[in-house]
Amino acid sequence: MAGTKRLTQHDIAKLAGVSQATVSLVLNGAPTALARIPQETRERVQHVIRTTGYVADPIARRMAKGLNRILGVFTYEPAFPSAQADFFTPFLLGIEEEAQAQNYDLLLLTGAGVGRERKIFADGNRLRIADGCLVLGREFDREELKRLVTGDYPFVAIGRREDAGGPVPYVGGDYANATRALVEKAWALGHEKLAYVGPSGSAESVIDRWRGFAEAITAGAELVLHLDEVGGAADETLDAIVASGATAVFFVELADAVRVEAVARARGLSVPDDFSAIVLGSHVRAERSHMQFTAFDIPREEMGRQATAMLVRRIEGDAPVEQILLTCEPVEGQTLANKRT
Structure with missing residues (x-):
């Protein structure tokens, strides 16, 4: 078509030698409607659509079919x-x-x-x-x-x-059960004094992690430290962990675990020899770490x-x-x- 005029279904119908209703049925693609149109006619209309680069008006399609897709x-x-x-x-x-x-x-x-x-x-x-x-x-x-x-x-x-x-x-994601499984694994490996680094409320994803943790420690393990508001220096977090005597620390955020592990290493402490570190989720972005943290995978x-x-x-x-x-x-x-x- 000459000029910049937008092609319409009427134009496609004229080029294909069919009615506008036939073009509309081909475009909408309903199987019951297409069954009434001869294959040769469908192919002719589709050929014209391909060669002209026609794109259906989404508003018009909404009116005709009820969906923009x-x-x-x-x-x-x-x-x-x-x-x-x-x-x-x-x-x-x-x-x-x-x-x-x-x-x-x-x-x-x-x-x-x-x-x-x-x-x-x-x-x-x-x-x-x-x-x-x-x-x-x-x-x-x-x-x-x-x-x-x-x-x-x-x-x-x-x-x-x-x-x-x-x-x-x-x-x-089932964060509560995933967290519970990690706590139970730590308990089975002999960890009786646990620390939790991260909030326990606000977003549902945070609430679910805390719920899974809290339910699991009733089996016999002891929560010796809970740092609800994290954001201070990593060395202060490490000081609190060491003072608590925790042997396994659960981190809501990977970034916190990475920073604490780096400070511990600088002090001559080792993860997991001096304390274990478990991250509650496979967080995608954080500072680089030289080790793979024990965690659970979120199927994003x-x-x-x-x-x-x-x-x-x-x-x-x-x-x-x-x-x-x-x-x-x-x-x-x-x-x-x-x-x-």
């Missing part, structure tokens, strides 16, 4: 670039892989808000361009989550979320894939609210010693 992805923290970029990347890889398999495109919703605070429902938000939305973040805005739950817009959270005006559909890519598949089910049918926790497999590592030998 677009999934929104909203993160409460910036995904590209940021200090947490590597944290989000595996989720996004899984989301992209499943979206492609389901024949959906992705729309990254950066949102708006006051200062650096992101909001899903900020003025001028473009949420409804997407047929549904995946929501990621260490902590969610509870009022926005309640608005999503009580509304009619399909969404799925990545990570376990407490009820907010009703049950929240999510795919998360699989969480992204399953959350995307769940969202498509919610978009395309009247699917019930699902809440899935995926197993976090243990990582052997080099930092948990056997005290019984």
